[in-house]
Amino acid sequence: MNITVIGTGYVGLVSGVCFSELGNNVICVDNNVEKVNMLTDGHVPIYEPGLKDIMNANMKAGRLSFTTNIQDAISRSDIIIIAVGTPSLPNGEANLSFIELVAREIGSYMDNYKIIMTKSTVPVGTNDRIQEWISSLTNHPFDMASVPEFLREGTAVQDTLYPDRIVIGTHSERAVATLKELHQPLTDQIIVTDIRSAEMIKYASNAFLATKISFINEISNICEKVGADVSRVAEGMGYDRRIGASFLKAGIGYGGSCFPKDTQALIQIAGNVDYDFKLLKSVVEVNKDQRFNVIRKLEDALGSLEGKEIAIWGLAFKPDTDDVRDAPAIEIIQRLLEQGAVIRAYDPIATENFRKEVDSPSITWEERAMKAAEGADALCVLTEWKEFMEVNLTDLAAHMNQPILIDGRNIYGEDQIKDTSFQYYSVGRPGLTNIDGRKTAVI
Ligand SMILES: NC(=O)c1ccc[n+]([C@@H]2O[C@H](COP(=O)([O-])OP(=O)(O)OC[C@H]3O[C@@H](n4cnc5c(N)ncnc54)[C@H](O)[C@@H]3O)[C@@H](O)[C@H]2O)c1
Numbered sequence: 001m002n003i004t005v006i007g008t009g010y011v012g013l014v015s016g017v018c019f020s021e022l023g024n025n026v027i028c029v030d031n032n033v034e035k036v037n038m039l040t041d042g043h044v045p046i047y048e049p050g051l052k053d054i055m056n057a058n059m060k061a062g063r064l065s066f067t068t069n070i071q072d073a074i075s076r077s078d079i080i081i082i083a084v085g086t087p088s089l090p091n092g093e094a095n096l097s098f099i100e101l102v103a104r105e106i107g108s109y110m111d112n113y114k115i116i117m118t119k120s121t122v123p124v125g126t127n128d129r130i131q132e133w134i135s136s137l138t139n140h141p142f143d144m145a146s147v148p149e150f151l152r153e154g155t156a157v158q159d160t161l162y163p164d165r166i167v168i169g170t171h172s173e174r175a176v177a178t179l180k181e182l183h184q185p186l187t188d189q190i191i192v193t194d195i196r197s198a199e200m201i202k203y204a205s206n207a208f209l210a211t212k213i214s215f216i217n218e219i220s221n222i223c224e225k226v227g228a229d230v231s232r233v234a235e236g237m238g239y240d241r242r243i244g245a246s247f248l249k250a251g252i253g254y255g256g257s258c259f260p261k262d263t264q265a266l267i268q269i270a271g272n273v274d275y276d277f278k279l280l281k282s283v284v285e286v287n288k289d290q291r292f293n294v295i296r297k298l299e300d301a302l303g304s305l306e307g308k309e310i311a312i313w314g315l316a317f318k319p320d321t322d323d324v325r326d327a328p329a330i331e332i333i334q335r336l337l338e339q340g341a342v343i344r345a346y347d348p349i350a351t352e353n354f355r356k357e358v359d360s361p362s363i364t365w366e367e368r369a370m371k372a373a374e375g376a377d378a379l380c381v382l383t384e385w386k387e388f389m390e391v392n393l394t395d396l397a398a399h400m401n402q403p404i405l406i407d408g409r410n411i412y413g414e415d416q417i418k419d420t421s422f423q424y425y426s427v428g429r430p431g432l433t434n435i436d437g438r439k440t441a442v443i
């Protein structure tokens with residue numbers, strides 16, 4: 001099939017590459033010239049394991065190309081995929097200005113029948129608006145379909161080539177037949193539904209996963225007070241197939257470009273039809289506060305943070321990505337700076353992006369984890385990068401001014417802690433002991 005993908009962010013780029021991998025001819029369009037030049041030269045602007053090799057192989061095979069010329073791409077394609085961003089407006093609602101612009105461009109340049117497939121996450125009813133925007137500019141026939149994207153950053157290629165399910169929301173039988181054929185090589189689990197339900201499936205899925213995270217984070221806070229171990233609690237819950245083991249990792253709360261934005265947008269979607277989504281509002285509130293447990297634990301260990309040297313390991317919102325959008329590390333570091341702390345920060349790949357969000361003369365950006373910890377009064381682990389798990393903790397304690405470790409992601413087990421002098425704070429695991437028999441600190 002001949003496909004145009006508009007937008008080469010995570011979703012557009014990964015979908016474009018994967019559809020070409022399935023043998024389709026794919027043109028990826030972006031209005032960012034620099035990005036298109038970079039992609040045309042075979043460079044990937046994001047860090048995504050496995051993506052570069054498949055991209056270059058398909059470019060070489062002549063099935064994948066990049067352009068800023070949207071008109072030419074549209075005229076050469078039967079399926080147009082919209083994958084531009086829908087960031088939050090200040091009131092939490094999704095900003096649809098990129099979507100509207102693209103819809104109007106499609107309407108202006110359409111020259112025969114097309115299927116318009118929206119992969120961007122858009123509020124319920126948006127695909128109907130896209131249809132109107134396009135129809136207002138063309139008499140050529142087309143069918144709309146909402147095919148939401150469920151990939152995760154860091155495992156985007158795998159998630160796209162082996163999805164749990166594909167949701168196709170459309171009112172056109174012709175579109176169902178074509179889009180089923182397009183997605184059949186990926187999975188048999190194809191759910192065909194109406195457009196509004198497809199749009200809601202995306203928000204409901206993200207909101208539900210966010211709810212699991214806030215739920216387990218609240219359980220972890222209670223575990224700290226009653227002397228239970230949240231990792232064992234989550235394990236015990238997870239074996240129940242009705243609950244499932246995933247998304248029950250307690251930590252410093254969810255971040256990233258999707259959960260914070262999409263939970264806020266769903267609260268707004270509900271609010272617009274006079275529904276007060278109380279549960280989701282609490283999920284968001286719990287999430288906003290959870291990150292500051294790191295600060296509370298630092299204060300418990302050190303008292304005032306004024307002038308204290310705090311090492312930070314991990315800036316990305318999760319491992320295997322250089323994305324720092326809504327990363328909990330942003331607000332944690334901002335709060336530490338407000339309290340007069342001096343920061344030594346390290347992330348394997350996200351530092352450059354992070355510095356665009358927060359920078360200050362009180363932050364030193366280190367290129368090695370051990371260097372960041374050297375002479376520090378405390379170390380906070382904010383992202384569970386594999387290299388942090390492999391560190392020798394006895395060595396680490398010896399490098400620091402004070403052996404205080406705030407493990408925001410529960411990456412260390414009792415086996416590693418018990419032979420060290422660390423005053424160790426984890427999330428919801430108050431029973432772990434160090435070499436002096438001292439239990440993990442609780443506040
Ligand atoms: N990032 C994820 O993991 C993920 C996963 C599932 C769904 N989504 C959803 O998919 C959508 C895209 O997310 P993303 O993270 O890929 O976005 P992004 O912001 O990283 O990328 C969007 C791209 O669209 C381009 N663009 C904007 N306007 C354009 C125009 N008029 N013409 C051509 N290109 C244009 C931008 O230059 C940019 O490269 C969002 O709605 C998001 O919620 C994202």
Ligand SMILES: O=c1ccn([C@@H]2O[C@H](COP(=O)(O)OP(=O)(O)O[C@H]3O[C@H](CO)[C@@H](O)[C@H](O)[C@H]3O)[C@@H](O)[C@H]2O)c(=O)[nH]1
Binds near residue numbers: 154248
């Ligand atoms: O048990 C868990 C699982 C995740 N997280 C945090 O939750 C956030 C999001 O993680 P993840 O879902 O792995 O990353 P994303 O790439 O943001 O993917 C989510 O958002 C995408 C955009 O909508 C969806 O497509 C995906 O299905 C959905 O998982 C990160 O900060 C994680 O640290 C936890 O704290 N505990």
